[in-house]
Amino acid sequence: METKHEPEKFIVSIGPQHPALKEPGHFEFTVDGEVVTNATARLGFVHRGMEKGTEARNYVQDLYLMERVCGICSHVHAMAFALGAEKLAGVQAPPRAQAIRELVAELERIHSHLLWLGVAAHEGGFDTLFMFSWRDRETVMDLLELISGNRVNYSANVLGGVKIDINDTQRDALHKGMDFLEERTHHYMKVVTEDETFLGRTRNIGLMTKAQAQLLGAVGPTARASGVKFDVRVDSPYAGYADFPVKLITEPAGDLEARFVVRINELYESYRLVREIIDHLPEGELSVRMPRRIPEGETISRVEAPRGELLYFMRSNGTDSPDRVKVRTPSLCNWASVLTLAVGHKLADMPMILAGIDPCFSCNDRMVTVNRGSNAENWSWEDLRKYGIAYYK
C-alpha cells in the first residue's frame, strides 16, 4: 500500500542568546526530514558600535577599545590597530617589540586552537577530549599571565612598541610549557586521525572543495583545510614574521577531519616559533616615541588571527582621533561557507559543522525551536547536541 504525501518541512531556529560563551548569533535551518535545505543567519546581538566609538576617542584610548573587540583573540586586534596607526604616523616599532608581538600572537593562537579543540570535541560528544584539552590549555593561559599579568586582554601593545619584556625565569617557564604541550599534542593528533568513533563524526563531513572555499571567501584554517594556500603571516609578513617566518600548513581533504589536522599542525608550528623567538630575541628598546596627532592618510593593516585574516582599514585626518576605523573579522568571511555547507547535511551534523569553522560566536546554546507543523517543539542547543550524539550511536 502506498500513500502519497508531501515531505514534511520545518524550520529549526538556533540562538541567539547564550550565557556561557560570547558573541551571540541567530540561525535558522530549514530542514526536509533529516536533511538541511536552507540556512540563514542574523548577527549583531553584540553590536557595540565600536567603529563609531573610535572616532570619539584618541588613538591611545582606541588601542584599549580595539583590544576588546574579541575576548579570545584580543592581542591580534590591538596589534593590527597599533601596526596601522604606526604606518600612518610613519613610525616603526623596534625589532625586539616586533618579536614580542609575534610571541604573544603565537601564544594566543595556541590557547585559541586548544580552546577550539575542546569546544569541537564537546559538540561531538567527546567530553574526555574536551576536558583534557582545556586542562592543557591552562598551561598556556598561565604562561600568558606570567608574561603579561593577564589571562585575557594581555594588553601587550602600546603605540610604537610593546610594554612587556621577557626575562630568564619567563623564558624557562615558556620552554617547559611548550615541551609539555608538544607532548600532549602528539596524543591529540593520534585521537583525531586514528580514533574510529571520532572519525565517524569528522571524515567526509562538511566537505568544502578548494574552489568553493575560494568562491565563498573562506579564510584561515577553514580555507587551509581545503588546500587554499593563504596565510597572511606567510604572504605579507608583519610584526616579527619576517625575522621569524612561519611554515604554511594546508590539507587537501576539505572535510572536518582536515580542519582538525590543520589546526593541530599549526599548534606544532606555534610551539616551534615560541621557542625560536625566546631563544633569539633581538636586543634593544621595547618602544619608540609615537606622535599624538597623526597626519592625514589611509592604510590597510592585515594580520592572521587564529581564525584567519583580520583586516583593519584606517583613515586618519591630522588630529589625535581616527576619521574611520573599519574592522573585518575572519569569522564574518567564514559565515558564508558554513551557511552553504550546511545545505544537504543532516541536522545531527550541524553542531560539528558549525564548530568546525571555529566561529567566534558560540552563541547558539540557549534555545532551538523545532516547528513541526502545528506541533512546535522547543529544544535547547544541548538537546540538539545530544540528538546528534544519539543519532550516531
Place this chain on the structure above:
Amino acid sequence: MAKKIAKTPEELLQIGKEALQTWILSENTPETNRLDVVIDAKEIKNCVRALIELKWGYLSAITALDRPEYVIVEGSTQKTVVPDKGIVELLYHFCNHAAIITLRVSLPYANTSIDSICEVIPSATLYEREASELLGVEFIGTPSTERLLLPDDWPVNVYPLRKSFTGLDNKNKNEEK
C-alpha cells in the same frame, strides 16, 4: 610539469590593473603592494566580474566611508556637518596574497544607490547589509535587506556611522513607538 613561479605583488597588481583598464578613472598607490582605482559607480559589477573571472584574489571587505562637507562655526574653531552635502565612499578591497586592489566609488548623498555585486560574489551580502544599515547605502538587487546588525527597534533612516549621527535622542526613540 614546470613548477609555477609565484608572482611578485607588483606583477599581481599589474595584471589586476590591466583587467580593469577600461573603467579606471584615476589611480593611486597609497602604500607598497596596494593600488587604489577610482571607478564610476555604474561600472562596479563589471569591475568585480573582471577580477573574479581572472581569479584575482578575493573580496576581503567593503569599507564604507562617510565624507560630509564641513563648515566652521563663526566665532569658534568648531566644525559642523553641512546636511545634504557630501558623499558616501565605498571601498571594495580585493586581496591577492600581499597585493591589495581597492575599487573606490563615490555616491552623493542625493543618490546613495549602487548595483549589488551578490550576483558575482554571493557572500558579499553580509558586507552590503552592513553598509546599508550603518551608512544608508542602497544596494540594488541585493538578496536580503533584513536587519543584520542594528536592533529591531532602531528608527528608520538613521545611520549610525554617518558623521552627522551623534546619538539617538528621545524624539527618534518615540517616533518608533
